[in-house]
Amino acid sequence: MSNTKKGKRPLVAERRYPKAADKPKKKAAPKRRKRTPAPKRRGNILTRLVRWMLRLIWVVTSRATLVGLVVLGLAVGYVYITLPDLEDLLDGRARGSVTLVDRDGAVFAWRGDQFGGAVTATSVAPALKNAVVATEDKRFYRHFGLSPRGIASAVRINLREGRGPLQGHGGSTITQQTAKLLCLGVEYDPTEWESEAQYVSDCRRGSIQRKAKEAIYALAMEAKYSKDEILSIYLNRAYMGGGAYGAEAAAQRYFGKPASAVTPAEGAMIAGLLTAPTRLSPTANLQRSQDRAATILRLMGEQGYLSAAEVAKWQAEPAVLSPAARRKAGGYFADWVLASGPEFFTRNTTEDVIIATTLDQRIQKAAEDAVQQIFDTKVREGSKAQAAIVVMSADGAVRAMVGGRETRVAGVFNRAIQAERQTGAAFKPFVYAAALDLGYSPLDTVDDAPLTINIPGSGPWSPRNYTGKYEGRVTLTRALEQSLNIPAVKVSESVGRELVRQVASQFGIESDLAAGPALALGASESNLLEMTGAYAGILNGGSSVTPYGLVELRLKGDDEPLMGTGGGIGERVIQEDAAAQLVWMMQQVVDQGTGGRAKLPDRPAAGKTGTTQAARDAWFIGFTADYVAGVWMGYDDNTPLTGVTGGGLPAEMWREAMVRVHEGVPVRPLPAQVPAQLRNTAPQPQTRPGRREVPNSTEGLIEMLVRDILGSIGEPGRPNDNVSGSDR
Numbered sequence: 001m002s003n004t005k006k007g008k009r010p011l012v013a014e015r016r017y018p019k020a021a022d023k024p025k026k027k028a029a030p031k032r033r034k035r036t037p038a039p040k041r042r043g044n045i046l047t048r049l050v051r052w053m054l055r056l057i058w059v060v061t062s063r064a065t066l067v068g069l070v071v072l073g074l075a076v077g078y079v080y081i082t083l084p085d086l087e088d089l090l091d092g093r094a095r096g097s098v099t100l101v102d103r104d105g106a107v108f109a110w111r112g113d114q115f116g117g118a119v120t121a122t123s124v125a126p127a128l129k130n131a132v133v134a135t136e137d138k139r140f141y142r143h144f145g146l147s148p149r150g151i152a153s154a155v156r157i158n159l160r161e162g163r164g165p166l167q168g169h170g171g172s173t174i175t176q177q178t179a180k181l182l183c184l185g186v187e188y189d190p191t192e193w194e195s196e197a198q199y200v201s202d203c204r205r206g207s208i209q210r211k212a213k214e215a216i217y218a219l220a221m222e223a224k225y226s227k228d229e230i231l232s233i234y235l236n237r238a239y240m241g242g243g244a245y246g247a248e249a250a251a252q253r254y255f256g257k258p259a260s261a262v263t264p265a266e267g268a269m270i271a272g273l274l275t276a277p278t279r280l281s282p283t284a285n286l287q288r289s290q291d292r293a294a295t296i297l298r299l300m301g302e303q304g305y306l307s308a309a310e311v312a313k314w315q316a317e318p319a320v321l322s323p324a325a326r327r328k329a330g331g332y333f334a335d336w337v338l339a340s341g342p343e344f345f346t347r348n349t350t351e352d353v354i355i356a357t358t359l360d361q362r363i364q365k366a367a368e369d370a371v372q373q374i375f376d377t378k379v380r381e382g383s384k385a386q387a388a389i390v391v392m393s394a395d396g397a398v399r400a401m402v403g404g405r406e407t408r409v410a411g412v413f414n415r416a417i418q419a420e421r422q423t424g425a426a427f428k429p430f431v432y433a434a435a436l437d438l439g440y441s442p443l444d445t446v447d448d449a450p451l452t453i454n455i456p457g458s459g460p461w462s463p464r465n466y467t468g469k470y471e472g473r474v475t476l477t478r479a480l481e482q483s484l485n486i487p488a489v490k491v492s493e494s495v496g497r498e499l500v501r502q503v504a505s506q507f508g509i510e511s512d513l514a515a516g517p518a519l520a521l522g523a524s525e526s527n528l529l530e531m532t533g534a535y536a537g538i539l540n541g542g543s544s545v546t547p548y549g550l551v552e553l554r555l556k557g558d559d560e561p562l563m564g565t566g567g568g569i570g571e572r573v574i575q576e577d578a579a580a581q582l583v584w585m586m587q588q589v590v591d592q593g594t595g596g597r598a599k600l601p602d603r604p605a606a607g608k609t610g611t612t613q614a615a616r617d618a619w620f621i622g623f624t625a626d627y628v629a630g631v632w633m634g635y636d637d638n639t640p641l642t643g644v645t646g647g648g649l650p651a652e653m654w655r656e657a658m659v660r661v662h663e664g665v666p667v668r669p670l671p672a673q674v675p676a677q678l679r680n681t682a683p684q685p686q687t688r689p690g691r692r693e694v695p696n697s698t699e700g701l702i703e704m705l706v707r708d709i710l711g712s713i714g715e716p717g718r719p720n721d722n723v724s725g726s727d728r
Contacts, residue, residue, distance in 0.1 A: 076219045076220045076223065080223050086229050089233050090118040093113040093115055096349040097113055099352075099354045100354075101357065102357060102360065102361050103360055106361065107256075109334035113243060116246060121229075124235060125260055128266075128270060128271065129231070130300055130306075131268045131300055131305075132174075132274070133174070134296065135272070136274060174230065175230050176218045179218045180203060183202075185217065235259075242254070242281050247270060254270070256322030257322075263314065268297045271296050290318040290319065293318060298315075323361075332416060333359055333398070335414060336398075337357055337550050341553060341563075341566075345563075357551055359549065360399040367400040367660075367661075368402055369656075369657075371405060375387070385634065385644075388404065388528050388632045390529050392628050394539045395540065396533055396545035396548055397548060397567075401417075401529075401549075415632065419634075422524070424619060425608065427524065428483065428520065431520045432488075432582060433582050435494070445473050445476070448472055448479065448487050450486070451463060463489050491520070493517060503573060504534065507534035508534045508544055511524060511525050522612065528632045531630055538582055538583060542575060543569050543570060543571065544570035545568070552564055583670055584672035584674055586606035586622070587604060587606040595651050597651040598658075600662070603624055606670055607623065608621060608622065609651060611645040616641070622654060625671065626662070626668065627658070631653045
């Protein structure tokens, strides 16, 4: 059977998709011409390497910066939360201040760290605020506490001038300076620092580490306080010379007015102190301070705070010191008062103290002018001789004190209280005071004739008169009037040296007094304040006097004083009539004796000259009815004076001072008692029947001692020293 299906195609479904061969052929793309690759350049590798390194640096730097910013933020945040309230930062002194006022209540001196009271940037005079900003930080109100531009400029200047980048100019903003004033929040602890100066020095260090801490502290302050608050801290904390801390203290110290009332010229002068407060202080060098202020006024004009006309006006009218500031902080008197008070309230006080004193600024100026007048007109140029003056009332209240030729000083050697010198014939009034208190009369007589006293262990001692001549029998008044040495020794020996020593000591001469016969001639040493106080005892009727300058001490803000007057009139030394007779005798010294150059033109005066051996010291101490004044002249090294005695330049200086002191003071008579024999009678010869006579020999002294038992005069003393004297 045949296969009918042979040769037939099998029944299958048709292909849905044609074979590739059945597809229409696409047009073949033109063959690209194969390019020969360019040879690889070496620079491409370096470029990729540089790019990789830059990318790495960027990643590291950005992350490090991010970490640094986080750390900085944490540091600033930590300092921020430790910053105290504004009020706690205004007064940062470690010590208190002492303000001294005169007898009328006017301030004349400051000591310690003076703080006039808190001020703000808005309460001070606008001129002062603008001057500070113009001088210290002209971008203060525009920066965030740091000034990169200022720092870069400061580094460039330091390097150009051959210093280290952080040495010299700092480029600090006012905020940074304030941070430094706050010592970055570290308070002074006396147990951790050897001194306050060491603490301050550490606060001012300029190391990189310190600068970094300062920057953090400044940023924290900018976050905590407003710009005006930061400026307020700065205006209260900054030291401005002369012991003044803060703008208010400086304005009061230099100009005698509040910081709210200063003129542009005064504000510029205060702002100028911020750079170098000690060197630029107007009390140290007014001209230099004025020159600096003129520069600041120019800066204020350039920055738009003042017009050109205002700059010219205030440069032509520079700031000047107040009268109190011109007197250089009270000078010798202020130093003496502080030394006389308790140390914890005067020299090392931690409180603000106000001391009322006895000073009369008019009299102080009179004394200073007198010293200047004599040295300008009567002393050869180049002389190193010195002088001192003390003026006081009869109760010991010191009204003026000059301790040397340089009057506008403070904290220097005060010859009025620190120079212990032989007193010479200025001691003789105490010899006659002892005699008058025993009943001697100013008209009793003594023989001015050569005298020799044999001193056991020393041999014979023969005092001489200053002139080398002898006048024979003279009254006690004549002996004092002409400063005769022999009569003074005889009177001293007659009444007893121990009594003379006792009288002088009770009048206030506390120094060791000579034990021998030279006691009568002023061989002992004393200072001018003691001697003037002793003479005040004669004027007040014979009572002792303790010189004093401190009247009242109280804390600032308190009404009740902590202490009062530490001196004044004490116990009676000699009888009142004896003192009055001595006043009359001392008046003759001025009217017709060795003190003639001290005679005043309009009122009676009394006093005594004194010149020590070889003219090493010259004194004149005297009084009117109102004031007692003492003058000393000499050299600090004990060089003899040339042609100067107590009756010369010291008497003239005393007169110059007292004429000025008594301007406008009514004339009053001295409390003098004229001897009974001379009342309402014509002048009598020196020797009269019935007058007592001081004996001229040892035998005479013994005889007088016997008469003394019967109501006459005696002699208890005995010579035991060998000091010669020839003073006047």
